[in-house]
Amino acid sequence: MKKLLLGNEAIARGAWEAGVHVVASYPGTPSTEITENISKYDEIYSEWAPNEKVALEVSIGASVTGARAMSAMKHVGLNVAADPLYTASYTGVNGGLVIVVADDPGMHSSQNEQDSRYHALASHIPMLEPSDSQECLDFTKAAFDISEKFDTPVIIRTTTRIAHQRSLVELSDRQELPKKEYKKDIMKYVMMPGMAIKRHVIVDKRMNDLENNKEVSSLVxxxxxxxxxxxxxxxxxxxxxxxxxxxxxxxxxxxxxxxxxxxxxxxxxxxxxxxxxxxxxxxxxxxxxxxxxxxxxxxxxxxxxxxxxxxxxxxxxxxGTKPESAELSQDIQAPARPPVMCPGCPHRGVFYVLSNMKVRVSGDIGCYTLGAMAPYASVDTCVCMGASVSMAHGAQKGELATGSDIIPTVAIIGDSTFMHSGITGLVDIVYNKGTSTVIILDNSITGMTGHQQNPTTGYTIKMEEAPKIDLVKLCEALGIKRVRVEDPFDLPAFKQAVSEELSCDEPSVIISRRPCVLLKNVKYGKNPIINQDKCRKCGKCMKLGCPAIFKEDGKYLIDDAICAGCGLCVQMCPFGCIEKEI
Amino acid sequence: MVNLNILIVGVGGQGTLLASKFLGAVAALIGKDVKVSEVHGMSQRGGSVVTCVKIGDNIHSPLIDEGQADIILAFEQLEAVRWIKYLKKGGTVITNIQKINPMPVVFGQTTYPDKILDILADSDVTLHALDAFSLAVESGTSKAVNIVLLGVLSRTLPEIPENIWQDGLNAVIPAKLLDVNTRAFEKGRNYIEG
CATH class of the missing domain: 3.40.50.920 (Rossmann fold)
Incomplete structure (x- = not known):
């Protein structure tokens, strides 16, 4: 019987059936479930790499030895991986090498809607585009064959509506391939000018051969x-x-x-x-x-x-036609329902403090980008992974260079994003004598993409124990003398820490440490309640922007169904009338 | 049953994904073509979410666009009306009467619209409105709102045999949660509108 598979599951299945050996990726919507599903197959070595460039290089390395390898990423991730991508086009492959890139037209969960087909064109790499889950599976298998036959990496491009649709798929068994032999070949794998000039000729010929190959064309x-x-x-x-x-x-x-x-x-x-x-x-x-x-x-x-x-x-x-829809007997203006930080989110404490202090916030990519929204309206900028750190440094240097007033600025970046591309920004701050303050939001997981492990969590993709990168030691080793760990739910202490670090004439890192509330081991006990006899209706509790606290008929209440029990609101009440049983 | 387009709408975290997976499994079990379109990522964080389930003989687009839904299955009443233009003229709305305030309402920038259910009842739609949250709690977990609503939906689709629904549940619910979800499904299926 056919099976109903998510496009991303079908790509994982296709890779498994094609006998893939190694998959290295960095999570990113809408590509994440490919590698999550790959990790369930015991025959495949899989890993979350710290970023897409590293992931693709791992796959290239595996391919050169003769393994079939794959990396999956979102569209902006392919920009990060573009450096190895463009030259892997020249080296070609040994074992089949497939890159999956998931574009996000409409920006359901992205910062731009770039069209990755131009990466394929510019790098002279073949690109396949499936249109349902069956093709996700079939094209992935075809991609490995094309890769080996034409000695080229192959890109599979999906979009959100392919990656995140389920449709029926016919499954087959895994094909176990004889291991390809590794042969040292500097003309093929060492891209110095003399070799690369020759490889460029081969690249052009390969693309021409592929275009005129009837067998491939009739397949896809x-x-x-x-x-x-x-x-x-x-x-x-x-x-x-x-x-x-x-x-x-x-x-x-x-x-x-x-x-x-x-x-x-x-x-x-x-x-x-x-x-x-x-x-x-x-x-x-x-x-x-x-x-x-x-x-x-x-x-x-x-x-x-x-x-x-x-x-x-x-x-x-x-x-010029218009759809015929059901109509309401009276118009209803439905208030917008934007995404929000979850009740119990550790980032809430950080943004409450930062918005009160009215500091400039150099933002980054993750759940905490939501700190740009009401009521915090705290984040000033968000461009790409890791940019918070380097842009904060640039802001300071820019203001110095133009003789402007220096606006107090912090960079905020998640643990996984810091590992991805925040470290190099911090190196820049140290080396070029910046004095920025960087807040690493360490919630022990990669949050926004749905809980993937990363180098700071202590677990691999398969949930095996792994060495845990120590953020404090890492920052100290980079030359940051002022590194401190703070709890974002201790609001006065957190505020004090930000204030002290901003007033220092040297670079500093605050590690804001508290796990994501959605992690299974996070238990906060009973939900707090607002004692209605004592409540003076000041409304200060609402300033936290917690979706669980609301006002109805003049009363401030906590929604027991969605409250996570974190108790951060207890600190907010100046009259001590939010009560939580410990 | 020729073609059936079901739009599942709710608030991120309410279990719309599982609901669409369940319906997809049921469609596959009766030998129909089926496509499900899901939403992952940022909008899951408490935002307005929509998933599409299309069942028929040969489905192309996985999306249900404006004026194409036969049924809107709403996990929250404001979401039922937010997506109303996706419903065909004379289509069916099955909605949980639960209200979840969007943040602009929580902050007092705007108010939660009044009389949503009355307006829906006055409109040219077939309406089933019920307190699925309470029924889920009665069956043993507040998290089974989605399954209660699917129980109600199952009643409007008599062409799908009852045992197929149970097979669908078995396919998508982990074994240890099967009992409570089966109870929730029955609560929805046997719910009598007052």
Whole structure:
């Protein structure tokens, strides 16, 4: 029987069936479940690497020895891994090497909506784009074969709606491959100019060979001729939308988006009257089609490059139709429900203190980016992983260089994000004589992506015990003399610590240590209650921004159903009327 | 049953993912094509979440777009109306009457809309509104709101045999939680609207 698999589970299954040996990744929505599922297979060595660059280098290393290897990451993670990616294109592989990149059109959980197809184009690496879970599995297996046959890394690109949809999949057994032999070959694996110049020629030839390979093309590209007055070129999730909106049109579904199939496109275009290109984000395919001389193609003229497409957007852009929906007898304006820090979140104490102190906060990527939202409105900037540390340093240097007033600034960064790319920023602060204060939010887990282990937690991806990086010693070793560990739920002490470190004329690190409330071992006991006889209705408890505290009929109350029992609110009441049994 | 589009809406953390997984398993068990679209990541942190379950003979898009849902299964009443334009004309709304205040309401920037259930009852939709939270608590865990609501949903789909629902539960619920979830499902399935 077919099995209902998440796109990401199907990629993991495909890699397992293809006999993959090594998988190294860094978590990132919407790619995380690929490696989480890989870790359940005993035949595969898997790891969470500290960042995507390291992860890909691990996979390249494994591939060179003859193992089949894979790394999965989100779109912005591929930027981090771009350095090894572009040169691994030149070295090629020994064991098959596959990189999965998950784009996030619509930015469900991302800071931009870049289109990773351009990475494939620029690095001369083949890219496959599946359109459902079955193809996630099939294309992953095909990717390993293409990788070995054409001596190249292969990228599989998904988008959120492929990664996070479930559809039915036919499963097969794992294929155990004979181990490939490692041969020292400096012309292939040592990329100095003399060798790389020669490899570039091979790279170009390989891409040309692949484009003209009928066997590969027939496996992943397909033409569905139907009514020839309208032809549509599409790929990935857009194929599914196309089939719903234009059930009678002829369709060229492209599975290999780099190199694009020039001859197939020319043949298809010659057989249809009108030609549409339907793709999310940038006009990657449309530009290619026009570039090979097919000027009748239309795409972004109708369909936006912003956000996701869907059937309603496509139909209304092309036909001008509107959906027919149920209507309410009276309009209701539904207040927005933005994501919030969970009740019991250790970050809440940090942001309560920082927003009270009105310091500038150089932010980073994680649950704590939510510190930018009301009521804290505390975070000033958020660009990419690790940027909090280096941008805080840059802010200070910028103000010094322009003779501006120095605004007191702290950088905030999670434990996993610090391991990912915060360390180098801290090195820069020490080396270049900055005096910034960095707060490492150590909640003992990688939070936002759904609880992955990292080098500071003491466990591997398979939950085996592992050496634990000591953040205090690490920061001291980098040359930070002022390193202190504070509890973010001790509000006065935390405030005191931030205030002392900001007033110091040297760099400092505060490790804000308290585990994520969603971790299984975190138990806070009974929920506090607000003693209504004593409550003077000052409303100070609400300033914490805890979703469990609310006001109804003039009374301040704690929602027992969602309260985590952390008791941080007990400190907030100036009249001692929030009571918690210990 | 030709095609069935069920939109599951709620607040991050209420168990919408498990609900969609359960429905997906049921669809696979009756031999239908099925696609489920989920939400992971940031919006799970207490935000408004939506998942889509599409069942039929040949499903293409995993998404239910505006005007395409046959049923909205809402875990919270404000979420039922937030997504109402995704419902077909004359579609069905099954909603938990529980209210969870969004942060702008908690901070007093705006108020929780009044009379949501009355307005829904007056609209051109088939409405089933119930206190799924209390029924879940009665069955042994407040966390089974999702399963109670699926019990109610199961009643509106008589073409799916009762044993298939139990098989679906067995497929997605860990063994040690099966009893309490089976009780919760029965509470929903046997719930009589007052």
């Amino acid at each position: 590209n397909k033409i569905e001729y139907n009514d020839k007055t309208l032809g549509i070129i599409t790929s990935g999730i857009s194929y599914q939308y196309t089939k719903e909106v234009f059930p009678n049109a002829s369709v060229l579904k492209i599975g290999l988006v780099n190199p694009m199939p020039t001859e197939l496109i020319k043949e298809f275009a010659a057989n249809v009257d009108k030609l549409l290109v339907i793709e999310e984000l940038e006009p990657y395919m449309e530009n290619f089609v026009k570039q090979i001389g097919i000027l009748k193609a239309e795409g972004k003229k109708y369909f936006t490059n912003q956000g996701e497409l869907n059937t309603v957007k496509i139909a209304s852009a092309y036909y």
